[in-house]
Amino acid sequence: MAGIHITDIEAAINYWRERSPSPDGVSLCKELRALAEVYALMVWFHETEADEATLPAKAREAWLAWYDTMPDTPCIAICSTSQGDETCKGCGRTFDEVQRWTEMTPGEKRASWRRIIIEGDAWRFNRYAERALEESGSGR
Structure with a gap:
Protein backbone atom coordinates (compact mmCIF):
# COMPACT_ATOMS: atom_id res chain seq x y z
CA MET A 1 0.00 0.00 0.00
CA ALA A 2 1.04 3.56 -0.57
CA GLY A 3 2.09 6.10 1.97
CA ILE A 4 -0.06 9.08 2.86
CA HIS A 5 2.13 12.17 2.63
CA ILE A 6 2.31 14.50 5.61
CA THR A 7 0.89 17.34 3.49
CA ASP A 8 -2.28 15.29 3.00
CA ILE A 9 -2.50 14.72 6.76
CA GLU A 10 -2.10 18.50 7.22
CA ALA A 11 -4.80 19.20 4.63
CA ALA A 12 -7.15 16.77 6.39
CA ILE A 13 -6.40 18.44 9.73
CA ASN A 14 -7.21 21.84 8.27
CA TYR A 15 -10.40 20.44 6.71
CA TRP A 16 -11.56 19.20 10.12
CA ARG A 17 -10.47 22.41 11.89
CA GLU A 18 -12.70 24.38 9.53
CA ARG A 19 -15.53 21.88 9.63
CA SER A 20 -15.53 21.39 13.40
CA PRO A 21 -13.80 24.32 15.11
CA SER A 22 -12.75 24.08 18.72
CA PRO A 23 -15.38 25.60 21.01
CA ASP A 24 -12.77 26.72 23.53
CA GLY A 25 -9.57 26.97 21.50
CA VAL A 26 -8.12 23.91 23.20
CA SER A 27 -10.33 20.87 22.73
CA LEU A 28 -10.44 19.00 19.44
CA CYS A 29 -13.11 16.93 17.74
CA LYS A 30 -12.43 13.17 17.57
CA GLU A 31 -11.34 13.36 13.91
CA LEU A 32 -8.77 16.04 14.69
CA ARG A 33 -7.45 14.13 17.69
CA ALA A 34 -6.97 11.02 15.54
CA LEU A 35 -5.19 12.92 12.77
CA ALA A 36 -3.14 15.02 15.22
CA GLU A 37 -1.77 11.87 16.84
CA VAL A 38 -0.61 10.54 13.47
CA TYR A 39 0.81 13.93 12.53
CA ALA A 40 2.69 14.28 15.83
CA LEU A 41 4.26 10.84 15.44
CA MET A 42 5.28 11.65 11.88
CA VAL A 43 6.97 14.85 13.03
CA TRP A 44 8.60 13.14 16.03
CA PHE A 45 10.04 10.35 13.89
CA HIS A 46 10.89 12.65 10.97
CA GLU A 47 8.61 10.68 8.63
CA THR A 48 7.08 12.25 5.53
CA GLU A 49 4.60 9.43 4.90
CA ALA A 50 2.22 7.37 7.02
CA ASP A 51 1.55 3.82 5.87
CA GLU A 52 -1.95 3.68 4.42
CA ALA A 53 -2.43 0.06 5.51
CA THR A 54 -1.54 0.63 9.16
CA LEU A 55 -3.13 4.04 9.70
CA PRO A 56 -5.28 3.86 12.85
CA ALA A 57 -8.95 3.32 11.94
CA LYS A 58 -10.21 6.66 13.30
CA ALA A 59 -7.43 8.59 11.56
CA ARG A 60 -8.12 6.69 8.33
CA GLU A 61 -11.84 7.52 8.54
CA ALA A 62 -11.05 11.21 9.12
CA TRP A 63 -8.51 11.26 6.30
CA LEU A 64 -10.93 9.51 3.92
CA ALA A 65 -13.64 12.09 4.73
CA TRP A 66 -11.20 14.81 3.56
CA TYR A 67 -10.09 12.66 0.60
CA ASP A 68 -13.71 12.37 -0.55
CA THR A 69 -13.80 16.17 -1.00
CA MET A 70 -10.90 16.08 -3.46
CA PRO A 71 -11.25 15.49 -7.22
Whole structure:
Protein backbone atom coordinates (compact mmCIF):
# COMPACT_ATOMS: atom_id res chain seq x y z
CA MET A 1 0.00 0.00 0.00
CA ALA A 2 1.04 3.56 -0.57
CA GLY A 3 2.09 6.10 1.97
CA ILE A 4 -0.06 9.08 2.86
CA HIS A 5 2.13 12.17 2.63
CA ILE A 6 2.31 14.50 5.61
CA THR A 7 0.89 17.34 3.49
CA ASP A 8 -2.28 15.29 3.00
CA ILE A 9 -2.50 14.72 6.76
CA GLU A 10 -2.10 18.50 7.22
CA ALA A 11 -4.80 19.20 4.63
CA ALA A 12 -7.15 16.77 6.39
CA ILE A 13 -6.40 18.44 9.73
CA ASN A 14 -7.21 21.84 8.27
CA TYR A 15 -10.40 20.44 6.71
CA TRP A 16 -11.56 19.20 10.12
CA ARG A 17 -10.47 22.41 11.89
CA GLU A 18 -12.70 24.38 9.53
CA ARG A 19 -15.53 21.88 9.63
CA SER A 20 -15.53 21.39 13.40
CA PRO A 21 -13.80 24.32 15.11
CA SER A 22 -12.75 24.08 18.72
CA PRO A 23 -15.38 25.60 21.01
CA ASP A 24 -12.77 26.72 23.53
CA GLY A 25 -9.57 26.97 21.50
CA VAL A 26 -8.12 23.91 23.20
CA SER A 27 -10.33 20.87 22.73
CA LEU A 28 -10.44 19.00 19.44
CA CYS A 29 -13.11 16.93 17.74
CA LYS A 30 -12.43 13.17 17.57
CA GLU A 31 -11.34 13.36 13.91
CA LEU A 32 -8.77 16.04 14.69
CA ARG A 33 -7.45 14.13 17.69
CA ALA A 34 -6.97 11.02 15.54
CA LEU A 35 -5.19 12.92 12.77
CA ALA A 36 -3.14 15.02 15.22
CA GLU A 37 -1.77 11.87 16.84
CA VAL A 38 -0.61 10.54 13.47
CA TYR A 39 0.81 13.93 12.53
CA ALA A 40 2.69 14.28 15.83
CA LEU A 41 4.26 10.84 15.44
CA MET A 42 5.28 11.65 11.88
CA VAL A 43 6.97 14.85 13.03
CA TRP A 44 8.60 13.14 16.03
CA PHE A 45 10.04 10.35 13.89
CA HIS A 46 10.89 12.65 10.97
CA GLU A 47 8.61 10.68 8.63
CA THR A 48 7.08 12.25 5.53
CA GLU A 49 4.60 9.43 4.90
CA ALA A 50 2.22 7.37 7.02
CA ASP A 51 1.55 3.82 5.87
CA GLU A 52 -1.95 3.68 4.42
CA ALA A 53 -2.43 0.06 5.51
CA THR A 54 -1.54 0.63 9.16
CA LEU A 55 -3.13 4.04 9.70
CA PRO A 56 -5.28 3.86 12.85
CA ALA A 57 -8.95 3.32 11.94
CA LYS A 58 -10.21 6.66 13.30
CA ALA A 59 -7.43 8.59 11.56
CA ARG A 60 -8.12 6.69 8.33
CA GLU A 61 -11.84 7.52 8.54
CA ALA A 62 -11.05 11.21 9.12
CA TRP A 63 -8.51 11.26 6.30
CA LEU A 64 -10.93 9.51 3.92
CA ALA A 65 -13.64 12.09 4.73
CA TRP A 66 -11.20 14.81 3.56
CA TYR A 67 -10.09 12.66 0.60
CA ASP A 68 -13.71 12.37 -0.55
CA THR A 69 -13.80 16.17 -1.00
CA MET A 70 -10.90 16.08 -3.46
CA PRO A 71 -11.25 15.49 -7.22
CA ASP A 72 -10.88 11.78 -7.90
CA THR A 73 -8.88 11.98 -11.09
CA PRO A 74 -6.53 14.52 -12.66
CA CYS A 75 -7.95 13.62 -16.10
CA ILE A 76 -8.85 16.57 -18.35
CA ALA A 77 -10.20 14.37 -21.16
CA ILE A 78 -7.10 14.76 -23.33
CA CYS A 79 -5.36 11.40 -23.03
CA SER A 80 -2.14 11.20 -24.95
CA THR A 81 -1.38 7.73 -23.53
CA SER A 82 -3.99 6.44 -25.96
CA GLN A 83 -1.70 7.80 -28.69
CA GLY A 84 1.33 5.94 -27.34
CA ASP A 85 2.82 8.43 -24.86
CA GLU A 86 4.22 6.86 -21.69
CA THR A 87 3.01 9.88 -19.70
CA CYS A 88 -0.22 11.70 -20.52
CA LYS A 89 0.37 15.27 -21.64
CA GLY A 90 -3.08 16.25 -20.43
CA CYS A 91 -3.09 15.04 -16.83
CA GLY A 92 0.47 13.90 -16.17
CA ARG A 93 -0.35 10.32 -15.20
CA THR A 94 1.75 7.46 -16.50
CA PHE A 95 0.21 4.87 -18.81
CA ASP A 96 0.13 2.41 -15.89
CA GLU A 97 -1.62 4.93 -13.63
CA VAL A 98 -4.24 5.65 -16.29
CA GLN A 99 -4.87 1.91 -16.78
CA ARG A 100 -5.00 1.04 -13.06
CA TRP A 101 -6.72 4.18 -11.72
CA THR A 102 -9.98 2.50 -10.75
CA GLU A 103 -8.07 -0.23 -8.88
CA MET A 104 -5.71 2.12 -7.03
CA THR A 105 -6.15 2.82 -3.33
CA PRO A 106 -6.80 6.37 -2.13
CA GLY A 107 -3.18 6.56 -0.94
CA GLU A 108 -1.85 5.44 -4.31
CA LYS A 109 -4.04 8.00 -6.08
CA ARG A 110 -2.86 10.78 -3.77
CA ALA A 111 0.78 9.74 -4.39
CA SER A 112 0.14 10.10 -8.14
CA TRP A 113 -1.54 13.46 -7.61
CA ARG A 114 1.41 14.63 -5.50
CA ARG A 115 3.93 13.66 -8.20
CA ILE A 116 1.83 15.30 -10.93
CA ILE A 117 1.53 18.52 -8.91
CA ILE A 118 5.24 18.61 -8.09
CA GLU A 119 6.19 18.05 -11.73
CA GLY A 120 3.61 20.65 -12.78
CA ASP A 121 4.20 20.21 -16.51
CA ALA A 122 0.91 18.57 -17.55
CA TRP A 123 -1.46 20.66 -19.62
CA ARG A 124 -3.86 20.72 -16.69
CA PHE A 125 -1.48 23.19 -15.02
CA ASN A 126 -0.66 25.51 -17.88
CA ARG A 127 -4.14 26.06 -19.29
CA TYR A 128 -3.21 24.29 -22.49
CA ALA A 129 -0.55 26.86 -23.47
CA GLU A 130 1.74 24.15 -24.86
CA ARG A 131 -1.16 22.58 -26.75
CA ALA A 132 -2.12 25.92 -28.30
CA LEU A 133 1.44 26.40 -29.55
CA GLU A 134 1.50 22.92 -31.08
CA GLU A 135 -1.83 23.46 -32.84
CA SER A 136 -0.76 26.77 -34.34
CA GLY A 137 2.49 25.24 -35.56
CA SER A 138 4.64 27.85 -33.80
CA GLY A 139 5.77 25.39 -31.15
CA ARG A 140 7.68 23.20 -33.58
